[in-house]
Amino acid sequence: MTVQILFAAKEERWAQYEAPLRRALEGAGITDYVLSRDIAPEAVDYMVVAPNGPVQDFAPYRNCKAALNLWAGVENIIGNPTLHMPLARMVDHGLTRGMVEWVTGHVLRHHLGMDAHIHGQDGKWRKDIPPLAEERRVSILGLGELGAECADALRYLGFDVTGWSRSQKDLPGIRCLAGEEGLAEALGTAEILVLLLPKTADTENVLNAERIAQMPRGAVIINPGRGPLIDDDALLAALDEGRIAHATLDVFRTEPLPPEHPYWAHPSVTVTPHIASETRDETASRVIAENIRRGEAGEPFLHLVDPKLGY
CATH class of the missing domain: 3.40.50.720 (NAD(P)-binding Rossmann-like Domain)
Structure with a gap:
């Protein structure tokens, strides 16, 4: 079955991440997939999300298996009352x-x-x-x-x-x-x-x-x-x-x-202008691809956020 992956971040991030994500997905053995910024909510299997991205209401994505955060910080998303799927924070080499x-x-x-x-x-x-x-x-x-x-x-x-x-x-x-x-x-x-x-x-x-x-x-x-x-x-x-x-x-x-x-x-x-650490597209894409591989294989996701702790 084709894996449907929604990229829910700003347009400039799409230009930065599309090619690295495709390389990482194929490197993880995921070859039958759709990666797009435009997928019907009920068809989405995984969501690559940035807290300031276009998706703020997660309720329509009722079949989504996980939201995979592009950033290490989750404070601007974990409190969203519509977030019903597991949320993984970015832990990137x-x-x-x-x-x-x-x-x-x-x-x-x-x-x-x-x-x-x-x-x-x-x-x-x-x-x-x-x-x-x-x-x-x-x-x-x-x-x-x-x-x-x-x-x-x-x-x-x-x-x-x-x-x-x-x-x-x-x-x-x-x-x-x-x-x-x-x-x-x-x-x-x-x-x-x-x-x-x-x-x-x-x-x-x-x-x-x-x-x-x-x-x-x-x-x-x-x-x-x-x-x-x-x-x-x-x-x-x-x-x-x-x-x-x-x-x-x-x-x-x-x-x-x-x-x-x-x-x-x-x-x-x-x-200093918030430069201490920035998510790197190549290494972050591999983290996201690994979590999608795990989800499809029925293995536990990496770096899941505990809603009670907030991280």
């Missing part, structure tokens, strides 16, 4: 490696104090010797796929890495904490803090004034996770007071970040 490279680069940048040399070309001989990585304490909030990979990369470089997650994890060479007491401990030792939690009702404003106050004075915050994890007013106040030395932020409550937002002009903030 390319996305993961991109995040590891971005996080590692910015942790090293702050650890080594590179900004002072890059921006301080004023004739002053600044010979500030940084500590070794093994003497620098880094905490990562969120030990899912991305957080665990970043923690492992930083551990490999020699950093003293602590990880925190809602449920207890066990990762080789990483001090893993959980619960409210564990969060306070992770924050209390974080000379560099990396935020890689998903956006849920429980994680919004997880870094508020009270929790920022638990961090060592002069700490650095790096957020490539989700914008709403941070109380922006609390962070700006902590930066103004010098409690937090610098914040490197890749994600924001409103994107693109409005030109008038105080982050742009703050001397202790680095803004």
Whole structure:
């Protein structure tokens, strides 16, 4: 029977993904298929979906076996009351490696104090010797796929890495904490803090004034996770007071970040335009094709979202 696959994302994504998806489907042994942006709802077997795509009402797709998200984040789709089929989030090798490279680069940048040399070309001989990585304490909030990979990369470089997650994890060479007491401990030792939690009702404003106050004075915050994890007013106040030395932020409550937002002009903030990690069409297409192969073979889908947890 022909597998009917609806591509429910914006037109520019179709131009980007059509050829890689066809290659991936055929590579997964799926040769009898229709891949299109226009399939009658009742005929759709699988839906490749982006939360900002054309499908917002999932009720008509009553025979759809799974919605396969193009993005890692599912916060803008999981709460849709019409979503009745299983939802798989994107866990993509390319996305993961991109995040590891971005996080590692910015942790090293702050650890080594590179900004002072890059921006301080004023004739002053600044010979500030940084500590070794093994003497620098880094905490990562969120030990899912991305957080665990970043923690492992930083551990490999020699950093003293602590990880925190809602449920207890066990990762080789990483001090893993959980619960409210564990969060306070992770924050209390974080000379560099990396935020890689998903956006849920429980994680919004997880870094508020009270929790920022638990961090060592002069700490650095790096957020490539989700914008709403941070109380922006609390962070700006902590930066103004010098409690937090610098914040490197890749994600924001409103994107693109409005030109008038105080982050742009703050001397202790680095803004990057949501580039920490992007889904790569070739590798993401292989993840989608594998889930379709699994669905047709009666095997469990990969990376299913738990609606109760929100990720």
